[in-house]
Amino acid sequence: MSGRDSEKTKARIIRAARRLFAERDIASVGIRDIASAAGVSHGLVQRYCGTREQMIAEIVRQEVERFSVSAPPVPRRASPDEFEDLRELLKAGMRRFQEYARIIARAELAGLEPGSMLEPGRPTPAMQLTESIRRLQPRSRGKHPPLDPALVSAYVNASLFAFGAMSPWLMAVVGLDPEDFENRLDEIAEISVRLIALATGIDGGATGKSHPRRRGEAVRT
Numbered sequence: 026m027s028g029r030d031s032e033k034t035k036a037r038i039i040r041a042a043r044r045l046f047a048e049r050d051i052a053s054v055g056i057r058d059i060a061s062a063a064g065v066s067h068g069l070v071q072r073y074c075g076t077r078e079q080m081i082a083e084i085v086r087q088e089v090e091r092f093s094v095s096a097p098p099v100p101r102r103a104s105p106d107e108f109e110d111l112r113e114l115l116k117a118g119m120r121r122f123q124e125y126a127r128i129i130a131r132a133e134l135a136g137l138e139p140g141s142m143l144e145p146g147r148p149t150p151a152m153q154l155t156e157s158i159r160r161l162q163p164r165s166r167g168k169h170p171p172l173d174p175a176l177v178s179a180y181v182n183a184s185l186f187a188f189g190a191m192s193p194w195l196m197a198v199v200g201l202d203p204e205d206f207e208n209r210l211d212e213i214a215e216i217s218v219r220l221i222a223l224a225t226g227i228d229g230g231a232t233g234k235s236h237p238r239r240r241g242e243a244v245r246t
Contacts, residue, residue, distance in 0.1 A: 035073040038063045039087070042080045047124040051077060051135045081132050082142040088125055089143065092150040108218050115185065115214040122189030130190060154178045154221070161225040177224040181217045188213060 041062035045054045054077065060067045074080050132139040143149065148156075158174035187195060193203035206213075 031073065034063075034065060034069060038065060038070055038074050039080060039083055042074070042077070043084050043124065043128065046077075046081065046084070046131060047127040051081070051131050051137070078137055081128065081137060081139060084125070084128060085139055085142045086144060089147060089149050108222060111221065112211075112214050112218050115181070115217050116210045118185045119188040119192070119210065119213065122185055126186040126190035129186065151178045151182045154181065158221060158224045171226070172224040174224060177220060180220060184213075184217050 038059060042054070042059045045058060045062055056070050056077075057067050059074075059080075060070045063070070074083065129139050155174045155178040158177055162171050162174070188206075192206045196203040196206055201209075
């Protein structure tokens, strides 16, 4: 098998493993299950991808690499206009992280420690956001002690992963309509944007975004 064919086979195996790991407990997914889903032999799975833990490490690596190709559009300065691209990124993340968030959650429950699978020296999108906030803090004149940029980034990522994996439950548990998640993505993303704005020292309520009232919502006076 040529090098190009080998890469295609490996990619097909990882895609199959990713789908199965998101659907089922990792311990219940066998190598033969992955081979069947990928349309390859049991031996090829072991040859190109190794163990389930190694496959999860590869999924983590690919996810980080996907965002490392171009840095996320984090604010470059503490200005309301700088937050619009970040807002759109957060909205997109909540839509696309469903599968990946479930894999990470299942890996943690299985004791595989996906955090240890991150490559040393390769910044994650969360690390890039942390550094952006840290860079902006000395330039701002906030009225309150600065928030820890790393913890702010952790909260933002927790929101992305939680809404990505469990949006129906999160909406229902606070008495909201689970079906209304998509309609309220702007508002949900805005909460994270305001937290980031607060951390950089900009007025948390002036991030350059307003939301029209939803149908039937009363005007507060």
